[in-house]
Each structure stands twice: as structure tokens, then as C-alpha cells.
Amino acid sequence: MGKLLRINTREKTLNFEKTTDAYAGLGGRALTSKLILDEVPATCHPLGKANKLIFAPGILAGSPAADSGRLSAGAKSPLTGGIKESNAGGLVSQKLARLGITAIILEDKPETSDFSLIVIDKDGIRILPADDLVGKGNYAVMETLWEKYGKNVGVLSIGQAGEQCLKGASIQQADMNGRPGRAHGRGGLGAVMGAKKIKAIVVDDKGASRVEIKDKEAFKAANKKWVEMLRKHPVTGEGLPALGTAVLVNVINEAGAFPTKNFRSGQFEHAQDISGEKMAEIIEKRGGVISEPCHPGCVIKCSNVYNNKEGKYLTSGFEYETIWAFGAHTTIKELDDIAMLDRLCDDFGLDTIEMGVTLGVAMDGGMIPWGDGKAAIDLLSKIGQYASEGKIIGNGAGFTGDALGLDRIPIVKNQALPAYDPRSVKGVGVTYATTPMGADHTAGYGVTANILSVGGTIDPHKKEGNIELSQGLQIATAAVDAAGLCLFVAFAVLDNDDGLPTICEMLNAQYGLSLAPADVLELGKSILNNEKEFNRKAGFTKIDDRLPEMFYEKLPPHDTQWDFTSEELSKTLNF
Amino acid sequence: MGKLLRINTREKTLNFEKTTDAYAGLGGRALTSKLILDEVPATCHPLGKANKLIFAPGILAGSPAADSGRLSAGAKSPLTGGIKESNAGGLVSQKLARLGITAIILEDKPETSDFSLIVIDKDGIRILPADDLVGKGNYAVMETLWEKYGKNVGVLSIGQAGEQCLKGASIQQADMNGRPGRAHGRGGLGAVMGAKKIKAIVVDDKGASRVEIKDKEAFKAANKKWVEMLRKHPVTGEGLPALGTAVLVNVINEAGAFPTKNFRSGQFEHAQDISGEKMAEIIEKRGGVISEPCHPGCVIKCSNVYNNKEGKYLTSGFEYETIWAFGAHTTIKELDDIAMLDRLCDDFGLDTIEMGVTLGVAMDGGMIPWGDGKAAIDLLSKIGQYASEGKIIGNGAGFTGDALGLDRIPIVKNQALPAYDPRSVKGVGVTYATTPMGADHTAGYGVTANILSVGGTIDPHKKEGNIELSQGLQIATAAVDAAGLCLFVAFAVLDNDDGLPTICEMLNAQYGLSLAPADVLELGKSILNNEKEFNRKAGFTKIDDRLPEMFYEKLPPHDTQWDFTSEELSKTLNF
Missing domain, CATH: 1.10.569.10 (Aldehyde Ferredoxin Oxidoreductase Protein, subunit A, domain 2)
Structure with a gap:
């Protein structure tokens, strides 16, 4: 497997570490959430030195698998006070995978106010002063960095919001045109990067070798099926x-x-x-x-x-x-x-x-x-x-x-x-209330069966079936986030019996494994359990798994109301 | 016993209610905390219509007992999200007692932005427009109200901070000169009053009868001892x-x-x-x-x-x-x-x-x-x-x-x-961490035995004895707050074996009871248990009973550090 890159932002030192057995086979959200549970004291201040900011490509990253280029960012969230994973597209995930880096772990925080730039390429890591970038927005930062380090390097950066450690701050990724069009948006992870005084990270995979695929033929065949599945589904092939x-x-x-x-x-x-x-x-x-x-x-x-x-x-x-x-x-x-x-x-x-x-x-x-x-x-x-x-x-x-x-x-x-109003899309409302992430549609996108008739049909205005809908989607989503796949593949996967098996075929071909769909769902559950455990240690209880009082008001035009009890909601992630 | 005055701030209606058996004999903090536990949904928004703002005189209020004029204000706190009692001197407590009002309970909240003034006297209650007071500070408000309603009426009012519903907002009380020198300061109760659009409350006891004392002679004798005790103690008789x-x-x-x-x-x-x-x-x-x-x-x-x-x-x-x-x-x-x-x-x-x-x-x-x-x-x-x-x-x-x-x-x-730095006055540090009120020295003033050698001597830099010190003080303080006594009487009580019995004598003489010191301490425990229960229902856990990371830094000049574990602290209010 690959290696973990630890960077101490106070001492400006780094070291590479072989991934231990406990982390073998984990990528993306599976890796960020487990590292946070294991290494970050749950009660620490999110902007303090004990918090860690972790970037991890999914396990399919760098392979030819379609839509496998999402990068997970994780930390204790300054916004929610709980665990956070926020993933985005861009260029960094695949480049890190090619450089053999399973995760970047930013640790500690400087006592001075100077910001740094981290440059990662196949020859090593440099931690450089970022004085010329400070105070600049992400457009200017990325333009400067593409000019200096090449027109297709991956970039993670923060703007003025992250520098101020604001809870709404994102980490932006350069898109394929070098613009900050992609965001690790939710949960204020940009503030954690700001607290650690890292203005930007450049990732350049020039000269790096391709990601190893154990069984190239099998991978190719599985990926072909995969691409067809995505192209044929009305949402991923037409609507989007x-x-x-x-x-x-x-x-x-x-x-x-x-x-x-x-x-x-x-x-x-x-x-x-x-x-x-x-x-x-x-x-x-x-x-x-x-x-x-x-x-x-x-x-x-x-x-x-x-x-x-x-x-x-x-x-x-x-x-x-x-x-x-x-x-x-x-x-x-x-x-x-x-x-x-x-x-x-x-x-x-x-x-x-x-x-x-x-x-x-x-x-x-x-x-x-x-x-x-x-x-x-x-x-x-x-x-x-x-x-x-x-x-x-x-x-x-x-x-x-x-x-x-x-x-x-x-x-x-x-x-x-x-x-999506939780009163009229109750499947996603259950997700808002119960995901360890705080209100987040991507954690279990009940809009599928509630509105789009994808993966079945469940009445969006009634309670029936919506706890189960959210549960199934939250488990599957955690696994998708671990693979580094775009969440939108879920549309095709939910409507194809062959969807999850095909993902397994790709993983098996890449790593020489013999995973079955049940293993993938177990992975999803273990991710959620890790996240719940971190939040529990941070002081969260079932009281935090609820919508605010305003959702007991009636919502026009259907006059729907939020009506789940705490007991009902507590079943969602109880497995 | 007296009566509860309920005021609906939205409908501008009110009613008097006989206190039921469950509330018999409760005053001050004992009454506010029990009413909040019983009537306020613990998960409600503190500025929403479900929160209630309660004012309650202590049970000795209006009697001749020295230093018994503190008024308790209570609500779910906008600052802490937990239960709050904050008491102050001034004129209101004794006047309410004479009017036979055991508590004022402000309920609901208006949908309009107009503020009201509540005027309470022996002839009834008026809820009046407060347009002329809005936007004014407490000095101007109290001057206006004393001019209009008489130069010694009790006044509770909020300034610009309460109008803005800020979490630092207090409710001020007119002092004996009609100035806002006394404050229900902690926990943002002024914001709750602001949310309910009550700018001020005037309490006038003109023409009201005296508070009934069942055994006047016994009361007089006990109060005489009480006054002497306060006057003889070096802190209450000289230092203060x-x-x-x-x-x-x-x-x-x-x-x-x-x-x-x-x-x-x-x-x-x-x-x-x-x-x-x-x-x-x-x-x-x-x-x-x-x-x-x-x-x-x-x-x-x-x-x-x-x-x-x-x-x-x-x-x-x-x-x-x-x-x-x-x-x-x-x-x-x-x-x-x-x-x-x-x-x-x-x-x-x-x-x-x-x-x-x-x-x-x-x-x-x-x-x-x-x-x-x-x-x-x-x-x-x-x-x-x-x-x-x-x-x-x-x-x-x-x-x-x-x-x-x-x-x-x-x-x-x-x-x-x-x-008081919790690293060098650990008895009060334990109180900061564990009281249901949020960091509050008055909830269990360990400075007594830690620094002032009142009620014994316990090393302020060591752990030993400080959990027990805080526990004992928190129990006693809750009872003192229920009586409506000034916290400072504790100096004399702690140093006099005759202190607590004398308080019992006054209570027994006033109400025809036969309370012993153990009963008073049981009352203190029951208050704390009610408060803990409210906080538990609001989502608090032992994770909330701790000091932030900064107190693990060494404090000059003694290089003391905070060193209590969560397990140790959890013993403080476990009875």
C-alpha cells in the first residue's frame, strides 16, 4: 500500500510513514474518518494544535475507473464541533495516488502569523513561505501557482475566509482550467487550514508512474460496464x-x-x-x-x-x-x-x-x-x-x-x-437530522426515491420507509466516498443490480482482492460507526440528531410538517 | 403560600395561579429551576416562544431577615444553552413578597416588534406600550420610571443589549437610588426578556401588607443572632x-x-x-x-x-x-x-x-x-x-x-x-467546570477555604479536597439562593457552627416549620439535581463539565496547571 505524509506545520518538518495494517485498504472518507477518530482528541478546539487536517484520495483514485477522482478532506469541524469529511473533484486526488501518497496529514499549528505553501512532487516536499499569496483570493492564488508550477498541477488553497479562520471557509481545488471551481465546502475545513497557516498545497505528479492495477484486463472490462451504466442512466447520462x-x-x-x-x-x-x-x-x-x-x-x-x-x-x-x-x-x-x-x-x-x-x-x-x-x-x-x-x-x-x-x-x-425542504423530502430530512456531518444532503440523498423515483419510490411526505431509505443511502454513500467515486454514480448504482458488483470488480482487479457487495456495505457501516464514535466522544447525544423547531411549522403548498420522534430517528444509524 | 403570576407576552394576558403542592415552600433558585425543568422544553431555542423567563423572590424575602433581598431570575440561557439562575439585589424581591407574588412567569413571545412595560402593584397588573423607553439605556429608563411611578418602585429593565437579544445581555435592577447598579448579569437573561419584548417591569408595593411571620418573637431573636454573626465576621463585618x-x-x-x-x-x-x-x-x-x-x-x-x-x-x-x-x-x-x-x-x-x-x-x-x-x-x-x-x-x-x-x-x-484562575484556586476551578450554570464563581465559591481560610483551609494548588470543597459549597449555595439570602452570608455561616441553624430558626419562625440544617442541604441537592436534569435533557454530557485546553498551560508565578480528570470532576455533583 501507499504511505502517509505527515507534515508538522509548526516545526515545518515532515515524514513519510508506511500505512499500518489498521489502515490497509482504506481511502477517502474511510481513511480520514478513522485517522481522526484515532489521532484527534475529540474534545480539542478545532482551531487548536491538536486538530489535524487530512486529505485522502479514494481507493480507486488514479485508476482509469470513471468518476473516481474525488478527494476527501477531513478534520474536527470548526462549524459543527464534530467529525467532518468533505470531498471535491479537481486534480489533486489522482496526482496524490500516482505519487503513492495515501493521505496528507497536517498537524500542530505555528505560533507565528506567517503562512506557508506546501509543494509536493515526485522529488519530495517543500514547505515554502507564502507571503506573496497572503490576502489573495483563490482565483489569484491558483493563477500564480499554475504560472509558477505548471499549467496542470493540482492545487488546494484557501482564500480570505480561511485566513480569518471563519467557520464558513472552504478549501478550494483548482479545476481542470486552473480556476477555484471545486470546493471542499462544508464544515469550515478552510478555517482549519487557516489555523495551521497553510495558504495552499501544490501537487505535481510529473514523472510519477501510473497507479498499479493487478489485473488490467479484468479492470478494463469492469470499467467498460461501469461507463456504460453511467451513460445509460437518464440522470447521469442525460439530465446532468x-x-x-x-x-x-x-x-x-x-x-x-x-x-x-x-x-x-x-x-x-x-x-x-x-x-x-x-x-x-x-x-x-x-x-x-x-x-x-x-x-x-x-x-x-x-x-x-x-x-x-x-x-x-x-x-x-x-x-x-x-x-x-x-x-x-x-x-x-x-x-x-x-x-x-x-x-x-x-x-x-x-x-x-x-x-x-x-x-x-x-x-x-x-x-x-x-x-x-x-x-x-x-x-x-x-x-x-x-x-x-x-x-x-x-x-x-x-x-x-x-x-x-x-x-x-x-x-x-x-x-x-x-x-431540499425536509418536510417535503423526508428521506433527506432524516439524513439532515442523523448524519454525523450536520445537515448535509450528500450524506444520504433521499431525493432519489422521494422525488426522482431512482432506486424505488418512497412517499416524500410520509414517515413510512424514510428512516430505512436514509439508512441505506448513508451506508452506501460512506462507501462511495471511501472509493473516491463521485456521489452521482449512485443514481446508476441504485437502478442497476449490477452496479455495486461492478464497483467490486474494479476494486478486486486493482488490488487483487475478492470483495463482494456485502463487504462494501460493511465498510460503509464501519465508517459511520467511527464517525458516530468520534462525535460521542466530542459530547454529541441524540439531542443533536434533530431538526430545529421551525420545521414543525407547516410548509406550503403541501402543508407538510416534520414529525419524526427522537426515538424513530435514533434507529437510522443504529446497526 | 403565595401565587404565581403568569403573563403571556404575545397575547398580553395574565393570570394568577395558586402555587400547587409541588412548589410549596420553594422560592428563589429552587422555584425558578423547578419551574424551568417542569415547563420549558429543554431543547427549545432560548429566544423562542417556548422558553420562559421567571423571577422569584427567595423564601425569606420581605421578612426582616438581614440580607434576604435577592431576587432570582431564571430561564434557559441563550449563552450556555442550559438552565440559568442569576440573582441580584435591588428592590423587587421584597416588594413582590409583600404583594404575595411567589414568581412572575413570562411566557410566549410577540410576533410584532413593539416592546411592552409591565406595571405590578397591589391593584393589579398593567401591560403598557413601552415606545417611549425603546432604544434607551437603563439609566434613562429607570429615571423615567421612578419619575412616573414613584421614587422607590422596584424596576427590572433591559438596555440596548437586551433589545438586540445579545447573549451578554443582563437584566438590571434599580438600586436604592433608582440607578441600574444591580444586575442579573450572567447567562444572557436580558436577551430572553428582549425576545419577549418586555423592556421593563415596575413593581410597586405601596399599600401592600407586610409579609406574615408566624412566630414574631422567635424570628426577632434568630435575626438578632444572625445580624451579629454577619457583623462579627472579618469579611462581612470589616473587609466588605x-x-x-x-x-x-x-x-x-x-x-x-x-x-x-x-x-x-x-x-x-x-x-x-x-x-x-x-x-x-x-x-x-x-x-x-x-x-x-x-x-x-x-x-x-x-x-x-x-x-x-x-x-x-x-x-x-x-x-x-x-x-x-x-x-x-x-x-x-x-x-x-x-x-x-x-x-x-x-x-x-x-x-x-x-x-x-x-x-x-x-x-x-x-x-x-x-x-x-x-x-x-x-x-x-x-x-x-x-x-x-x-x-x-x-x-x-x-x-x-x-x-x-x-x-x-x-x-x-x-x-x-x-x-479567579482555576489553576491556582482549584476549588473554584472545580465549580467552573461542574456547575450547571457555566463558569460561575458564585455557584460554589472555593476561594473561601482555598485563599481566605474561611470554613477551613484547603491547598488551592493541589487536587486534594477541592472536589469535596466545591461539592459542599455548591449544595449550600443553591440553598442560600433559594432563601433569597446574599451569597456573602456564606462567610459567616461557614465559620459559625450556629450559622445554618440560625437560618433554619428564621425559616421555622416565619412559616411555622421545623426545618433542620440537613433539610436545607437536601433542598440544595434537589435544586442541583433539577438543574442537572434539565441540562441532560438539553443534550449536556460530562464532556461539557470541563475547562478548555488553555488551562493545561502553566500559570505563573506558581506554574500551576489544571489537572483534574473527567472522572474526578464527575464526582462533584454525583449525590
Whole structure:
């Protein structure tokens, strides 16, 4: 197996370590979560020296397997106070795999205020002063680093938000064009990187050998089936390539589950103006890119490039959740304003879901007017200016609600709820309440069977079946995150009996193993158990596994209400 | 027994309720904590409609018993998320007792933004618009209300901080001069009052009958012993009347337990400049008042009036903890600046301990320079200006540390540590860690045996005996808070075998009971058990009963460290 790269950010020293048996065969979220459980004191301060920031490619990373280029980042979260894994596309995962690095573990923290740059290539590791990058946004940082280290190096960096250790801070990854279009968004991991005074990490695999595949023929055959499966499924083969994830705007709005004006309604009267269809029309007219991959080897290609009115680049990786958060949630209906807010988040290094929800909460508290895109842009810009308002909103929805003295704040474990109202998509609501991550749709995407009729059909308004739905999805997702596969492969896997076996075939061919689907699900369970155990040690109880009181209000148009008891919810991850 | 006054703040309705058997004989903290446990859903949002704000006089309130005029305020705390009782002197407690009101329970919250004034007198209750008071500080509010309702009515009010629902907001009580010198300071109860849109409560007992005493002669005899005991003890009879609580500055500084520069040292080089001796000298020179009571019937008289250089009133009730928080903790050494900070807190309605610690944290994060009194006054003033900086610091030390991305924040359960370093006064350190209130010296004042040799002597630097010390004090304090007695009576009680029996004699004479000291201690235990139970239901675990990592640093000059394990601490309130 590969090796762990430990970097002491205070002493500026490093060492390589062979992975021990306990960690053999673990990658991505399986590895970050186990390392955090084993090495990070659960009660430590997330910004203190005892926390560790870990990056781990999935176990399929660097192989030719389609859509296997996601990198997991993990730490104790400054936002939730619990364990966190947040994965993203980009270039780093596959390059680390080729360099034989199973994980980067950033430890300790400097006592000085100087930031460093870490450069990793096949000849070794350099820890360099980053004075020229400090105070810069991710666009400038990545441009500088691509110029200096080559036009296709992988980059992980933080912007002004991470430098300020704000709880909404992301770690951005350079996309295939060297722009910060991909984000380890949720849970404030950028603040941990900021606390450790690492401005950026460059990963260059030039001259590195390919990842070893034990049985090349078998791998090729399995991957062929895999690619076909992804291409044939209507979501991964048609919907996502055609309109990106924003294909969901009209779908979720029609289902009455599109949270509007800080979760007061499930339908937004201006949904059309911010829909995937509208976005595709604008992109086409202005000469953007409707469909592009977020990492090499992706066949779904749900990313995009959105130009401004002058036909110049404005933002990329413009996603459904972002459009919802800055759109329906705040009642902003101008897609260009929403795109600018997305760009600012990528540049300052901020989670778009957290920031969109925060702006809605700020509007609820009277900080800026509802639906005012320009005011929202001005307020978000305060983060880049290191201003006091930025130190409020940059710390997220819970923090901003507290600053404004509000009692109606859509958070679980202090993390903002994403783009699906839990009252009308109860399968994802169960996930929000119970995942160790805090409110997170990607941890168990119940929208599948609730709305999209993928992997079966379960009534989104009723309790029945939704605990089980979330449980199954949370287990499968943990395994998918360990493999380094994009979550969207789940659409095809859920609708194909041959899906999970094909993933096993690829793993078996790469590593000479004989895994069966049951083994993969056991892995998923063990990941969740590790994460639950860390949170338990950090002081979490079943009281933390719940939605706030506001979700007992009725949601128009279907007048649905949240109605799960604590006892019911506690079954979700009890296995 | 008396009656409970319930006021629905949304409907502007009220009703009187006979106290049921379950609440018979309970007053002060015993009553507020039991009502909260029984009626407030532990997981509710503290600023939401399900929280209740309760005021309850102690069971000796209104009687001639010396120092029995403390009023308990209780709610689920916006600062800690747990149960809170915070008591203060002033005029309200005795007046409520004479009106036969055992507790005021403020329920629900309005949907509009209008504030109300509640006026309580013997003829009934009026809920009036408070438009003329909104936006005003407590000095102006109390002046207006004394002018309108009479020059000795009791007043509870909130300033700009409570209106903004800030977690550092206090509820101030008019002192005997109609000034906001007394505070229900800790835990942000002013924010709960603000959320319920109650700007002030006026309590007028004109025409009310005296509190009934069943055996007047026995009461008189017991109270006489009681007064003598208080007058003879060196702390309550000499130290506190001569220099106020600031008598402790030199004592605690010499013990090396005076937290300096955000808990980096136990000694402040300028302690002399902010000492009780120095304060008394200034007060005398400028024609202030060195010693006055905080409520009628107090024989200790540790309060004071501090004038400015021109000999005009500047502040009153100027306490040791305030002087420490704004002084040594921030390294501000000008007593006039500290007095101005105290005044601003009283006026805006803020806890001085929370705010002083917050300013030190803000200095640690570079918001203002260390030791700069003028900058501190400017920053604190932002709260009165409803500015963004105010919405950061007004939410307390934990919030401000988070806003600034710090990992060294002296809080327990999100409440700022008071004026005794837990590494060098371990008895009080155990209290900080384990009381259900969050870091609070008054919950179990281990300084007694640790530093003052009151009630025995226990080494403040060692573990031995300090769990037991804190346990005994926490039990006794809960009972004292239920009686409505000033905590300072504990000095005399701890050093007199006849102390607790004398309190029992007064209670027995007033109510025709036959309580023994063991009954009083059982009451103390039951209060703590109720509070622990509420916190457990709110999601607290033993993980919350600990000091932050920073207290594992060595504290000069004695190089003491915090060294209690979680297992040891968990014994403190296990009975």
C-alpha cells in the first residue's frame, strides 16, 4: 500500500510513514474518518494544535475507473464541533495516488502569523513561505501557482475566509482550467487550514508512474460496464450533462420542496428565472460551457462555465445548491447576481450553501432587504475586506442568527440545511437530522426515491420507509466516498443490480482482492460507526440528531410538517 | 403560600395561579429551576416562544431577615444553552413578597416588534406600550420610571443589549437610588426578556401588607443572632464594608490567582492601581460613597458610588469581578476607564464579567490594542450604537473568539470564566467546570477555604479536597439562593457552627416549620439535581463539565496547571 505524509506545520518538518495494517485498504472518507477518530482528541478546539487536517484520495483514485477522482478532506469541524469529511473533484486526488501518497496529514499549528505553501512532487516536499499569496483570493492564488508550477498541477488553497479562520471557509481545488471551481465546502475545513497557516498545497505528479492495477484486463472490462451504466442512466447520462445539477430547480420546485424565503414555502414564484433551463440558455447565448468534467475521467460532466453579459468568464461549477441558496432561499431572482455570489465564494473560499443560507438569515434579521442581489453582493464582499460584518456572516447561518438574536435558524449541528425542504423530502430530512456531518444532503440523498423515483419510490411526505431509505443511502454513500467515486454514480448504482458488483470488480482487479457487495456495505457501516464514535466522544447525544423547531411549522403548498420522534430517528444509524 | 403570576407576552394576558403542592415552600433558585425543568422544553431555542423567563423572590424575602433581598431570575440561557439562575439585589424581591407574588412567569413571545412595560402593584397588573423607553439605556429608563411611578418602585429593565437579544445581555435592577447598579448579569437573561419584548417591569408595593411571620418573637431573636454573626465576621463585618468586594484585588493578586492578559499570568503588575484600597481612596477624595447596601435590610453594605474627576456620579455597584475583568484581564490599569466600562455595561444592560473577558479576547484577536482603555470604551459603545462590532462582542467571549478565529477562549459551557484562575484556586476551578450554570464563581465559591481560610483551609494548588470543597459549597449555595439570602452570608455561616441553624430558626419562625440544617442541604441537592436534569435533557454530557485546553498551560508565578480528570470532576455533583 501507499504511505502517509505527515507534515508538522509548526516545526515545518515532515515524514513519510508506511500505512499500518489498521489502515490497509482504506481511502477517502474511510481513511480520514478513522485517522481522526484515532489521532484527534475529540474534545480539542478545532482551531487548536491538536486538530489535524487530512486529505485522502479514494481507493480507486488514479485508476482509469470513471468518476473516481474525488478527494476527501477531513478534520474536527470548526462549524459543527464534530467529525467532518468533505470531498471535491479537481486534480489533486489522482496526482496524490500516482505519487503513492495515501493521505496528507497536517498537524500542530505555528505560533507565528506567517503562512506557508506546501509543494509536493515526485522529488519530495517543500514547505515554502507564502507571503506573496497572503490576502489573495483563490482565483489569484491558483493563477500564480499554475504560472509558477505548471499549467496542470493540482492545487488546494484557501482564500480570505480561511485566513480569518471563519467557520464558513472552504478549501478550494483548482479545476481542470486552473480556476477555484471545486470546493471542499462544508464544515469550515478552510478555517482549519487557516489555523495551521497553510495558504495552499501544490501537487505535481510529473514523472510519477501510473497507479498499479493487478489485473488490467479484468479492470478494463469492469470499467467498460461501469461507463456504460453511467451513460445509460437518464440522470447521469442525460439530465446532468444537459443542464448540470441545476436541472433540479424546476423538479424540486414543482415537488413543493424548494425552500423559499428561509424555509417559509416550498415553491419560489421566480423559480423559472433561476432554473437549469434558463441557465443553459444564458450560457449558450454568452458562449460559456454547458457541460464539463470536474476531474479527468469523469463521464457525467455536470460542471459548467457561466459568462457575464459581456461574454467574459464569471464563474464555473455553478450548482443547483448554490443557485437555490443564493436564489429561492434569499428570494434573489437575478441569475447574474447569484453567479457573482458564487464567484465571490469561490474566490474568498466559502461554502456556497452555508453562505446562501446565511444571507437569508441576515435578511430575516433585517441586515439587508429580502431579494436584494446587490446588497447581498456588498455584504458578502465584507468577508474579503476583513470587516466586522464579514466576521459575522462568514461564520455561517447559526452564528449570524445568533448575532441578530433570531430563533428561526435552519441548521443541524450548526450546519446550514441544504436545498431540499425536509418536510417535503423526508428521506433527506432524516439524513439532515442523523448524519454525523450536520445537515448535509450528500450524506444520504433521499431525493432519489422521494422525488426522482431512482432506486424505488418512497412517499416524500410520509414517515413510512424514510428512516430505512436514509439508512441505506448513508451506508452506501460512506462507501462511495471511501472509493473516491463521485456521489452521482449512485443514481446508476441504485437502478442497476449490477452496479455495486461492478464497483467490486474494479476494486478486486486493482488490488487483487475478492470483495463482494456485502463487504462494501460493511465498510460503509464501519465508517459511520467511527464517525458516530468520534462525535460521542466530542459530547454529541441524540439531542443533536434533530431538526430545529421551525420545521414543525407547516410548509406550503403541501402543508407538510416534520414529525419524526427522537426515538424513530435514533434507529437510522443504529446497526 | 403565595401565587404565581403568569403573563403571556404575545397575547398580553395574565393570570394568577395558586402555587400547587409541588412548589410549596420553594422560592428563589429552587422555584425558578423547578419551574424551568417542569415547563420549558429543554431543547427549545432560548429566544423562542417556548422558553420562559421567571423571577422569584427567595423564601425569606420581605421578612426582616438581614440580607434576604435577592431576587432570582431564571430561564434557559441563550449563552450556555442550559438552565440559568442569576440573582441580584435591588428592590423587587421584597416588594413582590409583600404583594404575595411567589414568581412572575413570562411566557410566549410577540410576533410584532413593539416592546411592552409591565406595571405590578397591589391593584393589579398593567401591560403598557413601552415606545417611549425603546432604544434607551437603563439609566434613562429607570429615571423615567421612578419619575412616573414613584421614587422607590422596584424596576427590572433591559438596555440596548437586551433589545438586540445579545447573549451578554443582563437584566438590571434599580438600586436604592433608582440607578441600574444591580444586575442579573450572567447567562444572557436580558436577551430572553428582549425576545419577549418586555423592556421593563415596575413593581410597586405601596399599600401592600407586610409579609406574615408566624412566630414574631422567635424570628426577632434568630435575626438578632444572625445580624451579629454577619457583623462579627472579618469579611462581612470589616473587609466588605470597608473596601467593597474590590478588597480582593490585592488578596487574589498576591495569591498569584489574579488572571492577567487573558489568563496568561496570575499576577498583574498594576494591581495596586486598581485595588480596593486605591478605589476607596479615590471615592473618598471625590466625594463618592464607600459603602452602601444593595437592598434594604443589608448589613454588609459592599456596594458603593464612584464619582468621576469632577466629583460627579460615574458608576455604582463597582465590584471586584468587574474591576478584574476590565482591568487585569485586559491589562487596562486606569480605574476611571474601568469605571466607565462598568457604567456602560449597566446602561446598555450587559454582564460585566462576560464583557470584560470578551474585551480581553478581542485584544487577543487584534481587534483593539492590549491595555487601551479608550479603545475598549469605544468598542463597548458599539453595542449601544447597534453596530456590527457590537453584535460580535455583545454575544460574549466565546462568540467573539469564534468571530476572530481564536482557539484560546476562557469559557465553560460558553460562559466566560470569572476573576479567579482555576489553576491556582482549584476549588473554584472545580465549580467552573461542574456547575450547571457555566463558569460561575458564585455557584460554589472555593476561594473561601482555598485563599481566605474561611470554613477551613484547603491547598488551592493541589487536587486534594477541592472536589469535596466545591461539592459542599455548591449544595449550600443553591440553598442560600433559594432563601433569597446574599451569597456573602456564606462567610459567616461557614465559620459559625450556629450559622445554618440560625437560618433554619428564621425559616421555622416565619412559616411555622421545623426545618433542620440537613433539610436545607437536601433542598440544595434537589435544586442541583433539577438543574442537572434539565441540562441532560438539553443534550449536556460530562464532556461539557470541563475547562478548555488553555488551562493545561502553566500559570505563573506558581506554574500551576489544571489537572483534574473527567472522572474526578464527575464526582462533584454525583449525590
